[in-house]
Structure formats: structure tokens, C-alpha cells
Amino acid sequence: xxxxxxxxxxxxxxxxxxxxxxxxxxxxxxxxxxxxxxxxxxxxxxxxxxxxxxxxxxxxxxxxxxxxxxxxxxxxxxxxxxxxxxxxxxxxxxxxxxxxxxxxxxxxxxxxxxxxxxxxxxxxxxxxxxxxxxxxxxxxxxxxxxxxxxxxxxxxxxxxxxxxxxxxxxxxxxxxxxxxxxxxxxxxxxxxxxxxxxxxxxxxxxxxxxxxxxxxxxxxxxxxxxxxxxxxxxxxxxxxxxxxxxxxxxxxxxxxxxxxxxxxxxxxxxxxxxxxxxxxxxxxxxxxxxxxxxxxxxxxxxxxxxxxxxxxxxxxxxxxxxxxxxxxxxxxxxxxxxxxxxxxxxxxxxxxxxxxxxxxxxxxxxxxxxxxxxxxxxxxxxxxxxxxxxxxxxxxxxxxxxxxxxxxxxxxxxxxxxxxxxxxxxxxxxxxxxxxxxxxxxxxxxxxxxxxxxxxxxxxxxxxxxx
Numbered sequence: 301x302x303x304x305x306x307x308x309x310x311x312x313x314x315x316x317x318x319x320x321x322x323x324x325x326x327x328x329x330x331x332x333x334x335x336x337x338x339x340x341x342x343x344x345x346x347x348x349x350x351x352x353x354x355x356x357x358x359x360x361x362x363x364x365x366x367x368x369x370x371x372x373x374x375x376x377x378x379x380x381x382x383x384x385x386x387x388x389x390x391x392x393x394x395x396x397x398x399x400x401x402x403x404x405x406x407x408x409x410x411x412x413x414x415x416x417x418x419x420x421x422x423x424x425x426x427x428x429x430x431x432x433x434x435x436x437x438x439x440x441x442x443x444x445x446x447x448x449x450x451x452x453x454x455x456x457x458x459x460x461x462x463x464x465x466x467x468x469x470x471x472x473x474x475x476x477x478x479x480x481x482x483x484x485x486x487x488x489x490x491x492x493x494x495x496x497x498x499x500x501x502x503x504x505x506x507x508x509x510x511x512x513x514x515x516x517x518x519x520x521x522x523x524x525x526x527x528x529x530x531x532x533x534x535x536x537x538x539x540x541x542x543x544x545x546x547x548x549x550x551x552x553x554x555x556x557x558x559x560x561x562x563x564x565x566x567x568x569x570x571x572x573x574x575x576x577x578x579x580x581x582x583x584x585x586x587x588x589x590x591x592x593x594x595x596x597x598x599x600x601x602x603x604x605x606x607x608x609x610x611x612x613x614x615x616x617x618x619x620x621x622x623x624x625x626x627x628x629x630x631x632x633x634x635x636x637x638x639x640x641x642x643x644x645x646x647x648x649x650x651x652x653x654x655x656x657x658x659x660x661x662x663x664x665x666x667x668x669x670x671x672x673x674x675x676x677x678x679x680x681x682x683x684x685x686x687x688x689x690x691x692x693x694x695x696x697x698x699x700x701x702x703x704x705x706x707x708x709x710x711x712x713x714x715x716x717x718x719x720x721x722x723x724x725x726x727x728x729x730x731x732x733x734x735x736x737x738x739x740x741x742x743x744x745x746x747x748x749x750x751x752x753x754x755x756x757x758x759x760x761x762x763x764x765x766x767x
Contacts, residue, residue: 308332355423375419376419384425410506411507436692437454439643444460493761514714524556524720606672606682619665620650625649625651720736
């Protein structure tokens, strides 16, 4: 069966429909994407490890099951890939670092296991910032990934390989991680959808950590519905991860499919300062167009000042340094020379903080979170730019840009709220711009519905790079 040029950019639902109609099977689709990855790898560098043999075996098994009428669900036979900080049995998991480059786990991370059980096919492990600790992914020990919209520009970080592979049509979806921006910012800069779920909604068991109390794992796809399909499998309590919360998991796909035509009565908070300040040329118009669209759809927008924003970002940074140093302590003590300069600086900064500063940061965090959550409780969602900085040329990337890049995102990790980035247009250089929508805790179904209504009316989701 042949695969036409449109298949790699089909939605997950469209791909499954074509399989059901006999246009192609999981094996042909997997072979086509593996060939596509091979063609793109030298220019994109989005993968650290391509699991060709495993993928073909899984695809053949999925094809046989589907032909026998044993469908496991909407992800059965769909090729995905995982950020290379998730444990995969028998496949090296490197954290994009020389310090962990030879680690071959004997187990799957919980999310990898869940997706395998749902019939998804693993194409490989995706590139990222070393230790998930920079904002461009250029610190990877395996070389940084490139943005498929312009190969001379960064993808964003730390889930840069995930964003690039999804945007380029090399995978139908990916798992990313997000500690300060790392799903949403690369999703915005590569023109795809990236969801950071509520803290505790998705298991982190088997994921290498940057910050135990701020890390989130989530899906990265080309459409909101595809995100809902992946989240449906990923979400839920996991006894192997004590940070997960034992709450019912809504039907996310049903919520997205039932998205209303209008948003009458939906209250949206618009925190202008500082989140809308200092945007690149042309971004203001795109963001204002998005706000106008929400109004046109019947939503009520209200400008307000989000309390403690700078303080929450500051506390988040301190916590990342301390918890990152704790995770890497043994490996750093054994061989600090295997750590790149960015990750080494983070570990050394964390070691210098001390227990008192860390404990005080967590104590103040709780108080400020309570006050901030109370201040936004009357809104159904918040809307703001995903990031204030564009995808700069790789040659101009610098660690000093990390602070400005996380301005609009880190505080929502500290708060533990779900947040999604969706495409909202292209700037004068033809690069994607992202809009961030923040929802209420454990209300991903409502957040996805709101994002789907915007996506459907704005119409940016079907644009793809010419790669």
C-alpha cells in the first residue's frame, strides 16, 4: 500500500479512518515515517535514537491485530515518539547528556507502558536540552535540533526534538516534559499544540527529573483533538507515582468533539502586565486578533493584574536549581566533566542554595499560590502569549535568554495549573506564534474544549512547514 504526501500530516483520527478504509496499514505508515525521519535527521536532528526494528515489529503486530478485529483504541497503529528522558526497556535513555548516555533501562516509564498497551508504535527517542535544563535545546550532548520552519533557528526547549518531529510530520504525536516552559514554548515556536496538564494528572514514573515538584509530562501534537486522544491514555492515577491524584478522568475526546459553536458566558482573564509587554514586532496584532476572536465567539474578557507573578517565577527558579542539583548529585560527584556547561551551572547553583533556602521557597510558594489561585478563581481561563521571545537564530542563542523566555510560563508550573499552547499565526519572518490558554486545576476537558473552539475558528492548525 502506498502512502500519499498528505498522510504524514493527517490527524490521528484521519490516519485511523484511512486504516479502517484500507488505504494503508500501520506497517506501511510506519515505514513511510521512518523513511521520512531518515531524510530529515541530518537537517532537523530531532531524534537521539531511532528504534527502526522495534517500530516495524510493533507495526506488524498492530496490523495483524487490527485485521483480526482486535482494536485497542484510537491510538492503535499510530506512530509516536518520546522525549529521551522517559525510560524505555532495552533502549538507551540519555537525558541528552554524556553523563547518562549509556543507560539502558530494564523497564518502561508508566506513560510508555500505557501507550504501548493502547497499541501506539514507538519510532524512537527525541532530542532535548541536556538534562531538560535550557530553553533552546541547543545544549544537547548530541547537538541541538533545528526548527523545521527555518533550519537556522532554534526549536525552543527543552522538548525541542519533540516539537520539531511533530511539526515536520515525522511523528503523529510526542511526549514532552515541562518544568518551566518546555512543552508550551517549543510547541509555540514550532507551530504545534502542546499541553502541560495539571500537576498530578499524569504519571512521571520512569521519567528522569529536572524538578520533582515542578515537572509535568504531556502530549505534543498538531491538533487539539490529537492532544485529547493522547491525554485520554496518559491521564490517571498511578500507584508508582505518589504525586498523581486519584481523581476520575473525564472523556477528553468527547469534550473536544462536543465543543460548542459559541463561548457565551465564558469568562476569560487577560493579564496584560507583564505578559503582553515587550513582544516582537507583529506579535501584538496576532495576539489581539486572538482576543477579538474570543469576544466575537461570545466570551467575556476582563483585564486584570495577576498577583505575585514575578515572585512565583523567582521561587520556581530557586526550586528548579535545588531539585535539579539533588537529582544529579551522585552522577555529578562521580564525573562532573561529563556535564555540559549549562547543566553543570544549574547543579552548582543548586548545591550553593542550601536546605534553608529551598525549604523557605517551598513554604512561601504555598502561601503565594493560595492567594494567586483565589485571585483568578472567577475566570474560566486566562489567555496570554505563550512566550515573549521568538525563535532566534541558533547562532544568537544564549543561556541569558532563559529567564525572559520563561516569563509567561513558569508560574503556571508553580501553581500546578493546566496550560496549553495553540498556534495563533505567523510573524513577518514566517515563524509560528503561540497563544497560551490556562485552565482550572484538573479541568483539562474544559481547557481542551476552549482550545478547540479557538483552533477551529482561527484555522491555523493546518499550516505545515515545507520540509
